Amino acid sequence: MRQQEGSDDRIRYWDEYAVGYSSYQQGSMPGRIVDRMLETGYLRPEYSVLEVGSGPGTYSLELAPKVRILTCMDSSERMLARLSAGAKEKGLTNIELFHQDWGRYIPKKGYAACIASLCPFPDTDASLRRMEGAARESCATVSWRFHGGERLRTAVWESLGIERPVNRQAAAVAEWLDDNGRERLTETFTERVRARIPVDEAVSRECTAFRANGVDEDVSDVVRELMDPYIEDGYYVYDWENSLTVHCWHPVSR
Numbered sequence: 001m002r003q004q005e006g007s008d009d010r011i012r013y014w015d016e017y018a019v020g021y022s023s024y025q026q027g028s029m030p031g032r033i034v035d036r037m038l039e040t041g042y043l044r045p046e047y048s049v050l051e052v053g054s055g056p057g058t059y060s061l062e063l064a065p066k067v068r069i070l071t072c073m074d075s076s077e078r079m080l081a082r083l084s085a086g087a088k089e090k091g092l093t094n095i096e097l098f099h100q101d102w103g104r105y106i107p108k109k110g111y112a113a114c115i116a117s118l119c120p121f122p123d124t125d126a127s128l129r130r131m132e133g134a135a136r137e138s139c140a141t142v143s144w145r146f147h148g149g150e151r152l153r154t155a156v157w158e159s160l161g162i163e164r165p166v167n168r169q170a171a172a173v174a175e176w177l178d179d180n181g182r183e184r185l186t187e188t189f190t191e192r193v194r195a196r197i198p199v200d201e202a203v204s205r206e207c208t209a210f211r212a213n214g215v216d217e218d219v220s221d222v223v224r225e226l227m228d229p230y231i232e233d234g235y236y237v238y239d240w241e242n243s244l245t246v247h248c249w250h251p252v253s254r
Contacts, residue, residue: 023058027191034062042138042248047112053119056082064092075101107133117142123172132251140248143170148240170245182249190243202236
């Protein structure tokens with residue numbers, strides 16, 4: 001079930017998922033990725049940056065203190081509300097919230113850089129060209145290379161008789177950049193992420209994700225059963241070595 005870029009179903013998905021969305025699976029990688037972009041010059045303190053699919057601010061709260069101004073675009077008002085609360089808590093005043101669906105955005109080169117961190121559709125030709133249309137100096141995408149929790153979700157989908165497509169976003173972005181003659185910096189960040197989450201909370205999060213994906217039936221029993229090997233003393237024990245792939249490049253018209 002792959003929702004189309006710019007679809008109303010996809011927008012409803014993220015609004016529904018906003019309440020239970022968590023980025024703990026990324027550990028400290030978002031901060032390390034932002035620091036690396038600064039080290040390599042793809043980000044600079046004087047830049048104005050457009051962040052696509054900012055969500056609740058996983059990367060935004062790392063980016064904002066290190067650039068001049070950060071515009072956070074998301075199709076979900078609930079995600080932006082969480083981001084706004086996080087920014088207020090940290091005293092950040094250089095964040096602009098932009099409630100807009102990326103699939104319907106008409107770009108203008110009003111930003112120095114454009115970043116898509118775990119955006120649902122960073123690998124399409126339309127999305128990558130839109131990123132270049134929005135940025136004068138640099139673009140970057142962040143995609144999962146491996147995420148242990150996805151194994152559980154895949155198992156649930158299989159129990160429902162639905163095969164999930166393989167996530168190959170990072171590879172697709174690399175292919176597009178190579179095919180279109182863009183020089184790229186590609187790096188992988190890895191971290192062992194450990195977390196103990198109360199079982200009821202973990203099950204609720206997973207059920208929310210499936211409801212947001214259009215699954216009407218109650219999957220809580222299936223989720224709990226598949227979680228069982230990872231449950232200790234009433235906690236779901238998440239312990240995986242996760243990795244993210246980052247592609248950075250300069251737009252062709254730079």
